[in-house]
Amino acid sequence: MNQNTRTMCMTLVLTASIASPVFAQVMVGGAAMYANKDIIDNAVNSKEHTTLVAAVKAASLVDTLKGPGPFTVFAPVNAAFAALPAGTVDTLLKPENKPVLTKVLTFHVVPGRLNAAALSKMVTDHNGSAMLKTVEGEALTVTMVAGVLTVTDSKGDMAHVTTPDVFQSNGVIHVVDRVLLPK
Numbered sequence: 001m002n003q004n005t006r007t008m009c010m011t012l013v014l015t016a017s018i019a020s021p022v023f024a025q026v027m028v029g030g031a032a033m034y035a036n037k038d039i040i041d042n043a044v045n046s047k048e049h050t051t052l053v054a055a056v057k058a059a060s061l062v063d064t065l066k067g068p069g070p071f072t073v074f075a076p077v078n079a080a081f082a083a084l085p086a087g088t089v090d091t092l093l094k095p096e097n098k099p100v101l102t103k104v105l106t107f108h109v110v111p112g113r114l115n116a117a118a119l120s121k122m123v124t125d126h127n128g129s130a131m132l133k134t135v136e137g138e139a140l141t142v143t144m145v146a147g148v149l150t151v152t153d154s155k156g157d158m159a160h161v162t163t164p165d166v167f168q169s170n171g172v173i174h175v176v177d178r179v180l181l182p183k
Contacts, residue, residue: 026163026165026166026167028042028046028048028049028163028166028173028175032045033045033046033166033167033168033173035167035168035169036169037168037169038065038066038168038169038170039065039066039069039071039073039168039170039171039173040053040056040062040065040066041066042166042168042173043056043075043173048077048078048079048175049075049077049078050078051076051078051081051082051089052075052076052077052078052081054093055081055089055092055093055101055104055105056105058092058093058095058098058101059098059101059102059105060098060102061102061105061106065109065170066170067170068170069111069113069170069171070111070112070113070170070171070172071109071110071111071112071113071135071170071171071172072109072110072111072112072113072114072132072171072172072173072174073108073109073110073171073172073173073174074108074109074110074140074151074159074161074173074174074176074180075108075166075173075174075175075176076108076159076176076177076178076179076180077162077175077176077177079177080159080176080177080178080179081179083178083179084179092104103136103182104179104181104182106134106135106136107134107135107136107138107140107153107180107181107182108134108176108180109134109135109136110132110133110134110135110140111133111135112171113171113172114132114172115164115165115167115172116149116161116164116165116174119142119149119174120144120149122142123142123143123144123149128143128144129141129142129143130142130143134182136182138153138154138182138183139154140152140153140180145158145160148160148161149161149164149174151174151176151180152180153180153181153182154182154183155181155183157178157180157181158178159176159177159178159179159180160176160177160178161174161175161176162175162176162177163175
């Protein structure tokens with residue numbers, strides 16, 4: 001390889017690396033999450049969120065969560081749904097319970113793109129806890145417990161953010177270990 005060819009190859013490699021920056025890939029439920037895909041396109045690939053995806057479909061919220069947003073979603077894993085009282089998920093997924101299911105799901109969604117740093121700053125700025133108004137209309141309380149972001153519903157049930165900052169084209173997902181329930 002002559003000097004001109006070597007220089008041209010090095011220029012192409014450098015140009016490609018500048019044009020296509022490498023980002024750390026977040027894995028959720030065994031699947032890569034891509035910042036250029038929307039919330040639904042990423043969630044359907046997570047083996048940890050099959051119940052959540054089924055619920056979003058049953059509540060007819062797919063188009064909303066594919067929309068421009070931005071949204072901050074506290075996304076419960078399958079184990080969180082399984083921890084609900086026996087029969088709860090099956091009951092919620094029935095067509096006649098769509099309004100209740102929609103209320104539960106939209107209680108996990110906050111307008112805007114709030115990453116972990118923004119949530120942490122809000123907690124610090126508000127003396128240890130911050131209130132977030134959900135799309136459902138009620139508030140969630142965000143705190144830090146032993147360095148972990150936690151989200152508490154109006155009944156005092158607390159979910160821990162197990163995987164923060166799963167960036168999407170239309171928002172951000174924070175994976176949580178509990179289903180939060182509105183009043």
